[in-house]
Amino acid sequence: MRPHVRSHETSHPGAMSLDQPVRFVKHQTVTRDAFLGGRLTLSQPRTGFRAGLDSVLLGAAVRAGTSRLLDLGAGVGTAGLVALALGLAEQADLVERDPPTLDLARANIEANGFARSANALGLDIAAKAAERRAAGLADNAYDVVIANPPFFGAGQGTLAPEASRAAARHMGLSELDLWVRRAAGSARAGGTAIFVYPAHGLATLLGAFEQRFGAIVILPLSPRPGEVASRILVRGIKGSRAPLTLLASRAMHGTEGHGFAPDFDAIFRGAAVLDW
Structure with a gap:
């Protein structure tokens, strides 16, 4: 699922904003896309993994009043920056392991005026404790941890041709558990973790x-009323023993046409947050 964004692609490097990392500008591989009705403009690769609806919904799902937010596997920073742009979080750390993508996340932080409230940390989710500390990722420190982890387990789906896209969308079951473990280790006592994931992976993620x-x-x-769920948002509280709640499914589109349902349209225009 991908949002309807206004693409600001340019035909030559000189027309791009100076905040673009040199390695991308030189090869003309970046687009600038508007999110939240233009409240955010994000640079992202022209090909490979690109931010979509999942990232926007994840950022809009953060509870208001969040002091410290962590976005694991942040990509170009979409979800974390959505949360900041909507005023849901005060500070955000964006963790990304791919150096070119990390460059874009840092450029997006600067270009959107979040230099004082966001940091992009170059780090692998599987990094050891000493590496995490050296990179600036604290344990037991964040009010909310969000993640849009890779989608496919081994043997599922078709590997993407671009290496970065393949890494961003494929993982085994043990890796998914690692993402949840890292979220739990990063959240403070009573902190919240929020993941967005395909519905077919619910059993594994829930476990x-x-x-x-x-x-x-x-x-x-x-996708539409009466249809099978394609995505899930899962939220949990560290240290809580309260029982599980399964909410009613929400349809992102109406029964006809291509437009979003009013509540989702408001989210993607930056006029509302995800109330759940």
């Missing part, structure tokens, strides 16, 4: 969440 979080809430998202 990892139940080992580390309580008060779990599952929000299924379907």
Whole structure:
């Protein structure tokens, strides 16, 4: 699922904003796309993994009043910057392991005026404790941890041709557990983790969440009313023992046409947050 964004592609490097990393500008591989009705303009690769609806919904799902936010596997920073742009979080750390993508995340922080409230950390999710500390990633420190982890387990789906896209969208079951474990280790006591994931992976994701979080809430998202859910948002609280809540599925589109349902349209225009 991808949002309808206004693409600001340019035909030559000289027309691009100076905030573009040199390695991208030189090869003309970056587009500048507007999100939240123009409140955010993000540079991202022309090909490979690009931010979509999942990232916007993830950022809009953060609860208001969040002091410290962590975005694991942040890509170009979409979800974390959405949360900042909507005023849901005060500070955000964006963790990304791919150096070119990390450059774009840093450029997006600067270009959107978040230099004082966001940091992009170059780090692999699997990094050892000493590496995490050296990169600036603290344990037991964040009010909310968000993640849009890779989608496919081994043997599922078709590997993307671009290496960065393949890495961003494929993982085994043990790796998914690692993402949840890292979220739990980064969240403070009573902190929240929020993941967006394909519905077919709910059992695996829920199994990892139940080992580390309580008060779990599952929000299924379907393309249209009456259709099977294609995405899920899962939220849990570190240290809680409250039972699980399964919410009613929400349809992102109406029964006809291509437009979004009013509540989702408001989110993608930057006029509302995800209330769940």
